[in-house]
Amino acid sequence: MASTPMTLRGAEKLREELHQLKSVERPQVIQAIAEAREHGDLKENAEYHAAREQQGFIEGRIADIESKLGNAQIIDVTKLNANGKVVFGATVDLVEVESGDEVTYQIVGEDEADIKAGRVSVGSPIARALIGKEIDDVAVVQAPGGEREYEIVEIRYE
Missing domain, CATH: 3.10.50.30 (Transcription elongation factor, GreA/GreB, C-terminal domain)
Structure with missing residues (x-):
């Protein structure tokens, strides 16, 4: 895959979002899944399914950002x-x-x-x-x- 040009500011914003996802949102959703599991039957447990869906979105976004940063040619305009x-x-x-x-x-x-x-x-x-x-x-x-x-x-x- 060819590298994609990205400004230094753009890369920094993606790194900040990645940090937020990994250090705040991912642990929160893991906790929410654990709490929902404690409520018993998972088939009809809306909180569990919502938390699992949220986890899928978070993991997908983490993978997307890591891919973008990995393929980025970061250019410092200054x-x-x-x-x-x-x-x-x-x-x-x-x-x-x-x-x-x-x-x-x-x-x-x-x-x-x-x-x-x-x-x-x-x-x-x-x-x-x-x-x-x-x-x-x-x-x-x-x-x-x-x-x-x-x-x-x-x-x-x-």
Whole structure:
């Protein structure tokens, strides 16, 4: 399996979630299963079945996070020598040419993307249009409503 790019912040968030799952949620669900078993007949024991289902979700998420971290190529954006170009992990301030609207996006890995927080996936049309560009360049993005042009105002590596 090919490695997947991930920002340092994205990897840290996954590690925090993994720690929470392993040190807090997993022990809680094991305790809940033990308590539910004490109530006797497991066939009609809703608490037992709910706890077992929760345990399945927790174990699945732990495996998912461990896999993602294992396949991640973690990139510390602050240590990149990008020579003023838009690269993975960069934060880019843009102005839409037609409307004059200003937007800011950080280019992140697929699992980190959150458009409401201004984080776009490296595979998204906007990120693909921006990669390799410099300040004052215009990026043409194929949007659902047609082409949109964005002028790059600033590039930060933070």
